[in-house]
Amino acid sequence: DAGITQSPRHKVTETGTPVTLRCHQTENHRYMYWYRQDPGHGLRLIHYSYGVKDTDKGEVSDGYSVSRSKTEDFLLTLESATSSQTSVYFCAISESLAGEVDTQYFGPGTRLTVL
Amino acid sequence: QQPVQSPQAVILREGEDAVINCSSSKALYSVHWYRQKHGEAPVFLMILLKGGEQKGHDKISASFNEKKQQSSLYLTASQLSYSGTYFCGTLPSTSGTYKYIFGTGTRLKVLA
Secondary structure: OOOEEEEOOEEEEOOOOOEEEEEEEOOOOOEEEEEEEEOOOEEEEEEEEEEOOEEEEOOOOOOEEEEEEEOOEEEEEEOOOOHHHOEEEEEEEEOEEOOEEOOOEEOOOEEEEEO | OOOEEEOOEEEEEOOOOEEEEEEOOOOEEEEEEEEEOOOOOOEEEEEEEOOOOOEEEOOEEEEEEOOOOEEEEEEOOOOHHHOEEEEEEEEEOOOOOOOOEEOOOEEEEEEO
């Protein structure tokens, strides 16, 4: 199994509070992703990173920011949590060697509830 | 726009076959297939690249029709362990990035 951990695994917070989720990898993979998973929508990309300090927005990035100061850590911040951000959040990693597309390996997920 | 998967849900008896389809509105460079058990993370099944051949392992195989921007996952002689939700993850040809777009999923349940 790929070495990916997410913390916390469960969190309950109140509307308007900032929340930070952490993804940590031990694989030294270049690419890291944050997805949210909601019923009927599958997995939707929030942000992704293609290197240290290099990030790009996904399809549902409003209300979220990310940072990657080290290869192994990718942080997702909800600046002011809203109930619509209640979801399960998955981190994923992948590598691309010599231009070949590699698979994504997913972390165990974080269940976030915003009251 | 997310790829459309069909069917949305399917129930099988052990030993029966199933086909899951993934259709995109964009030209695709690659398609990945994943299976997710309830409460767990998605797990990689296989990848198909533009210009590549049909792939498979054990009793699960997949095809990729670049012209139709479609991929299909074939489950042969299904087992109880095949139950879960299947997702296709697509990488558009024009993306220029590794931003994957996932389909909405197909729930598959295999009964004894």
